[in-house]
Amino acid sequence: MRDTATRRNAFYVLLLAFVAFGGIVDYYVWGSAGLVALNDFTQMVGIIALCILWLRADASVRDRPATRLSVIATILFPPAGTTIHLFQSRSKLFAFGAALLFWTGVFMAFFAGDIAGSWIVDVPTTVALGE
Numbered sequence: 001m002r003d004t005a006t007r008r009n010a011f012y013v014l015l016l017a018f019v020a021f022g023g024i025v026d027y028y029v030w031g032s033a034g035l036v037a038l039n040d041f042t043q044m045v046g047i048i049a050l051c052i053l054w055l056r057a058d059a060s061v062r063d064r065p066a067t068r069l070s071v072i073a074t075i076l077f078p079p080a081g082t083t084i085h086l087f088q089s090r091s092k093l094f095a096f097g098a099a100l101l102f103w104t105g106v107f108m109a110f111f112a113g114d115i116a117g118s119w120i121v122d123v124p125t126t127v128a129l130g131e
Contacts, residue, residue: 004057004060004061005061007057008054008057008058008061011050011053011054011057012054012102012105014050015050015051015054015106015109016105016106016109017109018043018046018047018050019043019047019106019109019110019113020110020112020113020116021113022042022046022110022113023109023110023111023112023114023115023116023117024114024116024117024120024121025039025117026039026114026117027114027117027120027121047078048074048075048078051078051081051082052071052074052075054082055070055071055074055081055082055085058085058089059085059089066085067084067085067088069084070082070084070085070088079099079103082099082102082103083095083099086098086099086102087099
């Protein structure tokens with residue numbers, strides 16, 4: 001049980017690191033439409049994959065399979081899919097809190113990466129303002 005919980009937590013930490021790194025990469029590729037689109041696509045695929053890996057690991061910890069609905073919803077819109085899974089596998093109050101904390105962590109990781117990217121990469125003001 002501990003091994004699968006560790007794996008589930010590792011997938012979440014990887015998701016946070018991946019999202020933060022994507023925020024940093026945005027600053028490196030800013031101004032090049034093709035590279036920005038490539039980074040966005042990579043982020044989209046990576047976030048979906050890591051959310052599904054987390055979802056499956058969490059289902060394994062809970063000794064219940066992930067439902068088809070939660071997996072499909074995660075592929076289409078990860079916040080909805082993971083929230084559906086949390087509500088199916090936990091009490092309503094705990095599921096609400098877990099979903100809120102899960103996605104708050106993801107958004108905070110992106111903002112941390114975005115701030116780090118702004119410190120690391122010197123983006124000219126004219127590019128940043130779109131002039």
